Amino acid sequence: MPRESYRERALVIRTYDLGEADRIIVFLTQHRGLVRGVAKGVRRARSRFGSRLQPFVELDVQFYVGRELESVTAADTVGFYGSGIIDNITCYTAASAVLEAAERLSLAHDEHDDRLYPLVVDTLKQLQHAPEPKLRLDTFLLQAMTVAGWAPSLYYCAQCQAPGPHHAFHPRTGGAVCGTCRPPKAADVNPEVLHAMWLLQHDRWAEAITLITAQEQGASARESSESVTHEIPCATAIHRLTKAHWQWHTERKLASLMVLDQT
Structure with a gap:
């Protein structure tokens, strides 16, 4: 029975080397959230798409469903955003x-x-x-x-919903807080x-x-x-x-x- 496959727009989040030539890649996909896949042979010099599987590149990826990891068999570049980022x-x-x-x-x-x-x-x-x-x-x-x-609540008090402007902020409370609800150690702002x-x-x-x-x-x-x-x-x-x-x-x-x- 042939394995199920699908295509997704994706960004590379992180990569891990596997064996001598493979690489495990964590993708953020457009419709499936995080997807972990293995791209076989992409670390070899003759890899057809290994150079594309890098951060700051938006890809159209072909996945085949696996037991633990998807198999990445193709990746076409949609957008390259590294220019202006990787040199700064x-x-x-x-x-x-x-x-x-x-x-x-x-x-x-x-x-x-x-x-x-x-x-x-x-x-x-x-x-x-x-x-x-x-x-x-x-x-x-x-x-x-x-x-x-x-x-964070930034206009209404995160505790009592009193309208601002307010002069204090406290993450645990939920953001801006009024003078009445202000907890200890809230930041003056x-x-x-x-x-x-x-x-x-x-x-x-x-x-x-x-x-x-x-x-x-x-x-x-x-x-x-x-x-x-x-x-x-x-x-x-x-x-x-x-x-x-x-x-x-x-x-x-x-x-x-x-x-x-x-x-």
């Missing part, structure tokens, strides 16, 4: 964090959500020419957490930081950049004209809060994100 360490680590986060979300949920795949592809495209790769990653994480169902995060969460990039730029220019002007305490830049605050919320709800750190923060 900040963009590269941000893009790697996107793939790692996508894998984490897929593993954490039994049911696949078709919104995740196009979100990953779009983010990789943006990172090819992003002037703010870390902010692009934060945008992806905020939107991916929305897909997962545990996005400028309401405009939460506003910028809300804009990023809702894919309003241009408005968010305008707001972030205005906030950081205003902070710089205040520091140069007055004796005030140094303010955390708006983009830095966004990154810290987004990362804290992600890590609280996944209970694990992203290795690529830790590298990114050191660049």
